[in-house]
Amino acid sequence: MNRPLPPAAADERAIDQSLAQWVLGRTGSALLAAAVRAASRAEGHGHSCAALADPDTGADLDTDALEALRRHDWVGDGTAFTPFVLDAQGRFYLWRNWQHEAKLAEAILRRCAQRTLPIPADTLADDLATLFAGMPRGATDGQRAAVAAVPGARFFVLTGGPGTGKTTTVVRMLLMLLRHAHACGLPAWPSIALAAPTGKAAQRLAQAVAKGKAELQASLPGSGFHDFVPHIPHAEARTLHRLLGYRPMDDSFGHGPHNPLAEDIVVVDEASMVDLAMMRQLLQALRPAAVLILLGDPGQLASVDAGSVLADIVAAAPRQRLPPPLAGLLAPLLQQAPDVAAGDAPLAGQVLALTHSWRAGSGLQRGVEALRDAPDPAWLDALLDQRRDGDLHLRHCPTVHAMRACVDGWIERHAGLLQSLLAPAIDAAEALQRLRQLQILCALRDGPFGAQGINELVLRRLAVRFGIDASRAWYHGRPVIVTRNDYARGLFNGDVGIALEGAEGLRVWFELSDRDGNAGLRSYSPRALPAHDSAWAITIHRSQGSEYREVAVLLPPDADNRILTRELVYTAISRAKEHAEIWSTDDALRAGLARPIRRQGGLRERLQPR
Numbered sequence: 356m357n358r359p360l361p362p363a364a365a366d367e368r369a370i371d372q373s374l375a376q377w378v379l380g381r382t383g384s385a386l387l388a389a390a391v392r393a394a395s396r397a398e399g400h401g402h403s404c405a406a407l408a409d410p411d412t413g414a415d416l417d418t419d420a421l422e423a424l425r426r427h428d429w430v431g432d433g434t435a436f437t438p439f440v441l442d443a444q445g446r447f448y449l450w451r452n453w454q455h456e457a458k459l460a461e462a463i464l465r466r467c468a469q470r471t472l473p474i475p476a477d478t479l480a481d482d483l484a485t486l487f488a489g490m491p492r493g494a495t496d497g498q499r500a501a502v503a504a505v506p507g508a509r510f511f512v513l514t515g516g517p518g519t520g521k522t523t524t525v526v527r528m529l530l531m532l533l534r535h536a537h538a539c540g541l542p543a544w545p546s547i548a549l550a551a552p553t554g555k556a557a558q559r560l561a562q563a564v565a566k567g568k569a570e571l572q573a574s575l576p577g578s579g580f581h582d583f584v585p586h587i588p589h590a591e592a593r594t595l596h597r598l599l600g601y602r603p604m605d606d607s608f609g610h611g612p613h614n615p616l617a618e619d620i621v622v623v624d625e626a627s628m629v630d631l632a633m634m635r636q637l638l639q640a641l642r643p644a645a646v647l648i649l650l651g652d653p654g655q656l657a658s659v660d661a662g663s664v665l666a667d668i669v670a671a672a673p674r675q676r677l678p679p680p681l682a683g684l685l686a687p688l689l690q691q692a693p694d695v696a697a698g699d700a701p702l703a704g705q706v707l708a709l710t711h712s713w714r715a716g717s718g719l720q721r722g723v724e725a726l727r728d729a730p731d732p733a734w735l736d737a738l739l740d741q742r743r744d745g746d747l748h749l750r751h752c753p754t755v756h757a758m759r760a761c762v763d764g765w766i767e768r769h770a771g772l773l774q775s776l777l778a779p780a781i782d783a784a785e786a787l788q789r790l791r792q793l794q795i796l797c798a799l800r801d802g803p804f805g806a807q808g809i810n811e812l813v814l815r816r817l818a819v820r821f822g823i824d825a826s827r828a829w830y831h832g833r834p835v836i837v838t839r840n841d842y843a844r845g846l847f848n849g850d851v852g853i854a855l856e857g858a859e860g861l862r863v864w865f866e867l868s869d870r871d872g873n874a875g876l877r878s879y880s881p882r883a884l885p886a887h888d889s890a891w892a893i894t895i896h897r898s899q900g901s902e903y904r905e906v907a908v909l910l911p912p913d914a915d916n917r918i919l920t921r922e923l924v925y926t927a928i929s930r931a932k933e934h935a936e937i938w939s940t941d942d943a944l945r946a947g948l949a950r951p952i953r954r955q956g957g958l959r960e961r962l963q964p965r
């Protein structure tokens with residue numbers, strides 16, 4: 356029996372329908388086929404399951420239908436293998452996603468249960484006084500709490516918005532673990548791995564750790580920490596794929612439960628970009644005594660693939676509340692004593708947030724903070740009315756015509772900088788430094804409002820204004836972004852370079868870190884580059900993990916466009932250090948900010964007290 360399925364919905368992938376058709380052919384159950392189709396389609400949208408009992412998702416199966424599904428041979432409750440799993444809340448999973456979620460939660464909870472508090476209070480007080488010498492309490496309370504709370508943890512998450520000092524703090528956290536390795540159940544001189552989901556983010560982590568080390572080395576002479584500073588690596592920040600020995604040939608990993616990582620401490624930056632499958636792989640590749648430290652900003656876009664792991668972990672932990680023993684230990688060390696959490700929250704004290712921004716004098720800070728959580732309606736009304744809040748500006752952009760005017764205005768305002776990039780005499784270091792001043796970020800990739808269309812438009816405008824030959828693919832001053840990792844050449848997805856004419860002809864220059872973490876210049880022939888695009892404009896997704904002095908953020912004018920989410924707008928604006936403008940309609944901006952990414956899954960619930 357193989358009846359045709361209803362026609363594909365616009366947001367379905369071919370695989371969703373094929374899988375459902377196959378299930379229908381093998382089982383004859385239209386109900387099961389529909390559930391499988393929903394779960395597969397949900398996976399394509401980043402969900403780990405389909406919430407079949409949830410009227411908001413459009414599924415809304417009644418109790419009888421859910422019971423019939425539950426009784427099917429191919430459906431189980433997850434205790435033994437079945438192709439599909441239906442849990443008590445009506446969440447319907449493909450087996451592999453169920454496994455990712457269940458195994459990840461198990462591994463996190465196991466690590467949290469191992470927590471000890473091995474350092475006495477007076478030692479902690481002395482250590483914090485050394486590591487935060489000359490820094491006021493209050494503003495550094497969050498950082499102090501993290502540094503004091505990490506010894507004895509096997510799983511620790513440090514979150515915070517841009518410039519709150521996550522990397523600065525992690526260097527101090529590592530020094531604590533190194534100095535108190537024995538008490539923390541680690542070998543003497545524990546080995547440390549630094550990693551991030553993308554090559555670009557790994558490179559930025561390495562640079563930030565190198566900077567933090569240099570500052571501490573200068574400020575700690577004579578202290579018990581000084582000799583540990585060189586032991587923190589900074590040259591070898593790796594992608595998670597590399598760390599875990601990914602094998603693209605068979606889509607598998609060299610490191611896992613049967614061949615764990617050698618490192619005793621693993622730090623992962625930009626953890627919001629890590630999906631469910633990768634996080635499970637990472638947790639299962641750690642030896643039981645190893646310490647995992649995740650850094651990230653849960654307000655940013657979730658991973659491309661299924662899951663919203665960091666956001667789920669943060670949501671499962673009591674907000675800034677610590678278990679009684681840890682709260683008692685930290686109280687005398689901080690200006691403000693921490694709040695106490697209910698005794699049975701497994702993630703209490705394992706997830707801390709930094710809230711103080713160290714980006715002094717930035718007129719963007721208020722806007723960035725306002726956009727991060729559901730923005731206050733009064734703040735949003737005032738922004739839309741006055742068209743600015745400090746260094747955050749709005750430009751009305753309802754049509755292609757208006758969008759072109761925004762681009763023309765952008766070119767006009769930055770004509771001096773753009774002209775200098777295109778001038779024949781510019782040197783590579785200077786050009787790359789100037790390139791980091793400005794970036795157009797687009798919600799979309801294709802179409803007139805997408806990064807591709809904006810790149811073409813900017814080029815045409817620059818050609819008219821500065822006399823570039825727009826018919827040539829390569830021209831002096833062309834910025835490019837690498838879109839695929841090329842380990843052999845040391846170029847990574849997200850690296851931005853610039854093409855410059857010189858004595859050797861046209862070369863594309865990049866600033867890349869050497870093995871000591873020092874930034875240096877390298878050039879490549881255009882023919883030798885891995886996949887790349889022009890980079891006057893890039894997508895917001897691609898900008899994750901990068902920073903610019905100013906950004907212009909182009910949103911599609913249509914408020915119904917599902918790409919518009921609060922995390923998308925926040926991620927874009929938080930890329931700017933000093934100034935940001937949004938090119939949008941009021942409706943599209945309002946709609947985006949009112950639409951947080953809600954990924955269906957059960958991870959959060961599994962991590963909460965039962």
Ligand SMILES: Nc1ncnc2c1ncn2[C@@H]1O[C@H](COP(=O)(O)OP(=O)(O)OP(=O)(O)O)[C@@H](O)[C@H]1O
Binds near residue numbers: 902
């Ligand atoms: N306690 C502190 N006192 C003074 N300056 C600090 C402190 N903590 C961090 N900073 C400064 O704030 C800036 C941002 O710090 P850091 O890079 O660690 O933040 P981050 O949260 O990792 O930022 P990003 O979002 O860019 O990853 C750095 O210049 C750092 O030197």
